[in-house]
Amino acid sequence: MKSKTLATWLAFLGGPLGLHRFYLHGARDLLGWLLPLVTGLGMYGIARVQALGHDDPLSWLLVPLLGFTVAGCALRAILYGLTPTARWNARFNPEHPADEAAGATHWLTVMGIALSLMVGAGMLMASLAFSFQHYFEYQIEEARKISQ
Template structure:
């Protein structure tokens, strides 16, 4: 009986949009994955981990992805351009969030949060 096929594009999308909640880890490894539950517990901090996870998933070669997640599914992955678009979107969102966090941190540190 073949195992279910894990879609790389869907995994990247889940990590980009809901990585802070660890939904990509629940999709890949199920409810027993400890790191998925850590994402939920540490939600504000795990948003950046979700972006990094999306980049790692999206940039993994299809052959390596299939060897790790689809070894016994009987199918192979062919990601195409959708994954590349998601990786670029993830990089843009992640870098914007990082810059905004750094700016807000300096605002709080230097002015005591006087600007909002």
């Protein structure tokens, strides 16, 4: 039995590590194995910012990967939590009745949805702000070089 509440919380808390994918699709899920790779690249970008400062162009590309991964997993948690019981059970528990309790929405599911919305939106906006700020600063610096 695949629980909708557990899948929601796994996507929210362990989504960047692919835990929700492994729970729902098994250890052979390719996307489940790619999520930690992308998350690791984002963490490497944060380490580069700490070591080299904000002027490192590679970190401008790597840091948003982490933010977009967290935001995408938060969105997946919201989608899992809002899936109707019958549809959830038809997809992940096909051998059981459509009204099985594993696909039901509980207050823990709703809490997972709410937290995913807050954290996911915050990470998405922070990632976009970081990317655009550094991109435009880079453009201004290049324009200064050309004008001199």
